[in-house]
Amino acid sequence: MALLEVCKISIPATAGGGVSTYYFQTKKNTYKGDISAQTGVEKAPDTFENDEPIIPIHQLVLSGKLMRLHAECKNGTKKRMVEILVRRDKVEEVLAQPTGSLEGKAFGTFGTIKTVRSRGMDSYK
Numbered sequence: 001m002a003l004l005e006v007c008k009i010s011i012p013a014t015a016g017g018g019v020s021t022y023y024f025q026t027k028k029n030t031y032k033g034d035i036s037a038q039t040g041v042e043k044a045p046d047t048f049e050n051d052e053p054i055i056p057i058h059q060l061v062l063s064g065k066l067m068r069l070h071a072e073c074k075n076g077t078k079k080r081m082v083e084i085l086v087r088r089d090k091v092e093e094v095l096a097q098p099t100g101s102l103e104g105k106a107f108g109t110f111g112t113i114k115t116v117r118s119r120g121m122d123s124y125k
Contacts, residue, residue, distance in 0.1 A: 040087025
């Protein structure tokens with residue numbers, strides 16, 4: 001079983017200011033460095049309090065707070081398709097053409113991201 005770590009997304013509130021923060025678990029050391037800033041997903045601080053609710057990823061996806069994109073990663077000579085979680089307001093930036101903001105970034109142990117794609121941009125608007 002893979003080791004997990006707690007990650008978070010922070011979504012600015014549209015009215016009255018403030019920020020909503022949601023915590024979830026994902027594979028350890030996946031969202032770190034440059035990829036964290038680009039996806040809007042970051043590792044929860046070491047001072048994370050256990051009384052915060054951990055929300056299942058599928059609930060965050062169904063509610064529209066997170067989106068799943070497909071990325072082709074290359075590690076040496078091996079290519080692999082993986083899913084990347086991206087905060088909803090960062091999707092267009094990540095998929096920007098000719099090169100999105102994630103190409104060339106390291107993604108955990110999967111390697112370097114070569115391309116990022118979705119099933120259709122219309123489904124994310």
